[in-house]
Amino acid sequence: MKTVFITGASSGIGEACARKFAQNGYRLILNARREDKLLQLALQLKQDYGTPTLILPFDVRDRDTVRDRLQSLPTDWQDIDVLVNNAGLALGLEKEYEGDFDDWDTMIDTNIKALLTVTRFVVPEMVKRGKGHIINIGSVAGDAAYANGAVYCATKAAVKVLSDGLRIDVSDTPLRVTNIKPGLVETNFSVVRFHGDKERADNVYKGIQPLNGNDIADCVWFAASAPEHVQIAEMLVLATHQASGSVVYRK
Ligand code: NDP
Ligand code: 8X3
Numbered sequence: 001m002k003t004v005f006i007t008g009a010s011s012g013i014g015e016a017c018a019r020k021f022a023q024n025g026y027r028l029i030l031n032a033r034r035e036d037k038l039l040q041l042a043l044q045l046k047q048d049y050g051t052p053t054l055i056l057p058f059d060v061r062d063r064d065t066v067r068d069r070l071q072s073l074p075t076d077w078q079d080i081d082v083l084v085n086n087a088g089l090a091l092g093l094e095k096e097y098e099g100d101f102d103d104w105d106t107m108i109d110t111n112i113k114a115l116l117t118v119t120r121f122v123v124p125e126m127v128k129r130g131k132g133h134i135i136n137i138g139s140v141a142g143d144a145a146y147a148n149g150a151v152y153c154a155t156k157a158a159v160k161v162l163s164d165g166l167r168i169d170v171s172d173t174p175l176r177v178t179n180i181k182p183g184l185v186e187t188n189f190s191v192v193r194f195h196g197d198k199e200r201a202d203n204v205y206k207g208i209q210p211l212n213g214n215d216i217a218d219c220v221w222f223a224a225s226a227p228e229h230v231q232i233a234e235m236l237v238l239a240t241h242q243a244s245g246s247v248v249y250r251k
Contacts, residue, residue: 001052004224005029005080007060007118008087010037012187013137016213017084020221022051029077031056032087060087060114070121079129082224083122085115086137090152090193104151111155116162123166123175130174135220136163138179139245140236146246153245156181160234167233176231178223183238184248186210207250208241 004021008014010032018028022045030038035057042053054077058065088111091103119134126132141149142156163179170177190201216237223232241249 002026002081003029003077003079004082004084005031005122006084006086007031007114009041010034012189013182013185013213013216014084014086015041016217017086017220019045020214020217021082021224022049022053024221024225026082027052027054029054029056029073029080031058031060033057033059060118061109063117066114066117067121070118078125080122080126081131082133082135083118083126084135084137084220085118087114088137088155090141090149090189091195093148093193095148096150099151107152107155111152112158112162115159119162119166123170126175127170127173133176133178133224134163134166135178135180135223137216137220138163138181138234140181140183140238140242141245142181143236144245146244149245163234167231174228176223178220178232179234180216180219180223181234181236182211182216182219183236183242183245184208184210185212185216187213208239208248210239211237 004026006014006017009018009030018030018041022028028051030053032038038055038057042055045051045053056069058069060066089107091106092100115136123134136159138159139156141153142160145153160179163177167177186205190204191198194200219235219237226232
């Protein structure tokens with residue numbers, strides 16, 4: 001049975017990926033900070049598909065904990081076939097010269113530094129085994145800046161470059177590296193971005209049919225299930241009526 005490790009699996013895209021891999025016979029290692037959500041999901045997937053799941057509730061920004069928890073995985077859970085680096089967030093929507101320092105730190109620490117930390121502790125074992133696939137959840141936001149989103153966009157540009165760099169660094173191995181770049185996906189993303197303002201979050205998806213978590217999980221699965229000699233390097237996935245990070249046609 002193959003094993004997938006998904007960060008940020010308590011909600012949205014990560015949760016949808018967990019279900020997709022479970023449907024396809026993988027067993028799951030699921031991370032996020034909210035343990036109750038992970039337990040609920042694990043129970044549901046056990047009932048629906050008989051999926052064995054290992055819950056790893058921790059903050060991916062805590063480097064020591066990431067190291068300790070990954071280095072003390074039960075022996076029969078140590079062979080990770082697919083890593084989905086999904087945990088991430090945007091905070092705030094402000095001009096670059098007016099942004100909040102704490103929001104910047106949280107985005108940079110989570111979207112860039114924590115993704116690197118998890119990669120650093122998982123990939124060496126993959127290289128040793130000569131087997132593995134790293135799937136990073138980037139964003140259309142990493143392709144070009146949009147108004148009031150510079151820091152979030154910069155973190156996702158970093159995900160693109162880190163994916164490209166890792167792909168170069170493992171090109172002498174059978175490992176594959178994929179950067180999935182979604183556009184507007186209706187998840188908890190905007191509620192988090194606007195610090196819990198649900199009404200403001202709902203407005204982001206008004207007048208357009210956004211993508212949902214399952215749409216992105218389908219893309220992740222397409223990359224993960226491609227034949228071994230096929231490396232989906234990048235996938236840009238937009239809602240119909242969205243043309244870029246800043247061009248959206250709303251009815
Ligand atoms: P959600 O807010 O629904 O999910 C985010 C997930 O990340 C949650 O499970 C959350 O879990 C987890 N998470 C956040 N911070 C941490 C942390 N410090 N440690 C561990 N887990 C953490 O949003 P999405 O599903 O939309 O977002 C998933 C990824 O997709 C992000 O990287 C986002 O940037 C990216 N993305 C989203 C798009 C969208 O429009 N929605 C478009 C393009 C990319 P918990 O709070 O329990 O820790
Ligand atoms: C999330 C997509 O366009 O809301 O990465 O920034 S967007």
